Amino acid sequence: MRAQSAHTPVLHLSGVSKHYHSNGNTYSALQDIELTLFRGQLSLLLGPSGSGKTTLLTIAAGFVRPTAGTVDLFGSALAGYSTKTLQLLRARHIGFVFQTFLLIDALTVIDNVLLQLRFSGLKKPEARKRAVDALAQVGIADLAGKCPLELSHGERQRVAIARCLCMDPEIILFDEPTSALDPEMIKEVLDVMVDLATSGMTMVCVTHEMGFAREVADRVIFMDAGEIVEAADPETFFNRPQTDRAELFLSQILSH
Numbered sequence: 001m002r003a004q005s006a007h008t009p010v011l012h013l014s015g016v017s018k019h020y021h022s023n024g025n026t027y028s029a030l031q032d033i034e035l036t037l038f039r040g041q042l043s044l045l046l047g048p049s050g051s052g053k054t055t056l057l058t059i060a061a062g063f064v065r066p067t068a069g070t071v072d073l074f075g076s077a078l079a080g081y082s083t084k085t086l087q088l089l090r091a092r093h094i095g096f097v098f099q100t101f102l103l104i105d106a107l108t109v110i111d112n113v114l115l116q117l118r119f120s121g122l123k124k125p126e127a128r129k130r131a132v133d134a135l136a137q138v139g140i141a142d143l144a145g146k147c148p149l150e151l152s153h154g155e156r157q158r159v160a161i162a163r164c165l166c167m168d169p170e171i172i173l174f175d176e177p178t179s180a181l182d183p184e185m186i187k188e189v190l191d192v193m194v195d196l197a198t199s200g201m202t203m204v205c206v207t208h209e210m211g212f213a214r215e216v217a218d219r220v221i222f223m224d225a226g227e228i229v230e231a232a233d234p235e236t237f238f239n240r241p242q243t244d245r246a247e248l249f250l251s252q253i254l255s256h
Contacts, residue, residue, distance in 0.1 A: 095164025154185030
């Protein structure tokens with residue numbers, strides 16, 4: 001685990017709930033979430049499928065608006081932003097790495113990254129330099145001229161991470177970034193994330209990689225049934241879980 005930076009709040013969710021309605025029924029994806037994320041920390045969201053992890057992440061990024069509660073990002077309430085302003089905010093300050101890579105197959109790697117800079121106001125030479133630097137940061141500068149279909153899945157996910165990094169975001173949100181990868185490709189993506197964590201990047205990651213969670217996280221947030229059941233440092237969470245539900249989850253996950 002890294003040394004803690006100054007506890008400057010970056011993201012704060014208060015009383016956040018999300019309900020969906022279908023065929024006369026109401027489904028609660030999140031229920032009364034209270035969560036503060038701090039600058040320079042890597043927070044990991046763990047929990048069984050359907051526990052609300054991805055919904056929490058998309059609400060934090062402003063993709064989805066909560067049914068109730070408030071989301072404050074960098075000290076400002078997201079509810080006060082128009083859809084267009086939220087899009088610009090994400091493009092300039094919030095990186096989001098999806099399970100799938102969302103690359104455009106007809107474009108080269110560097111052109112995929114340059115798309116992220118279209119609203120940056122940078123001149124073309126400066127934008128290109130930033131894109132090349134981002135690719136170098138994740139170890140694939142030599143692949144700039146290739147197309148996504150020529151790359152391994154691990155390399156494609158690193159392009160997706162470079163696409164985020166080129167904007168020098170204040171926070172990056174990862175939604176199970178290794179779930180679409182073969183086992184031998186998972187390490188190359190996790191190594192990039194470890195480097196980012198060591199550099200002090202503020203990150204929130206939904207993951208099932210328990211070794212990564214133990215070794216790198218500053219904070220583990222365990223969710224179940226749309227609620228935060230437990231939040232602790234990894235040493236406490238993995239060795240001394242405070243709830244029966246977390247203990248059961250760990251016994252099932254770590255026994256495999």
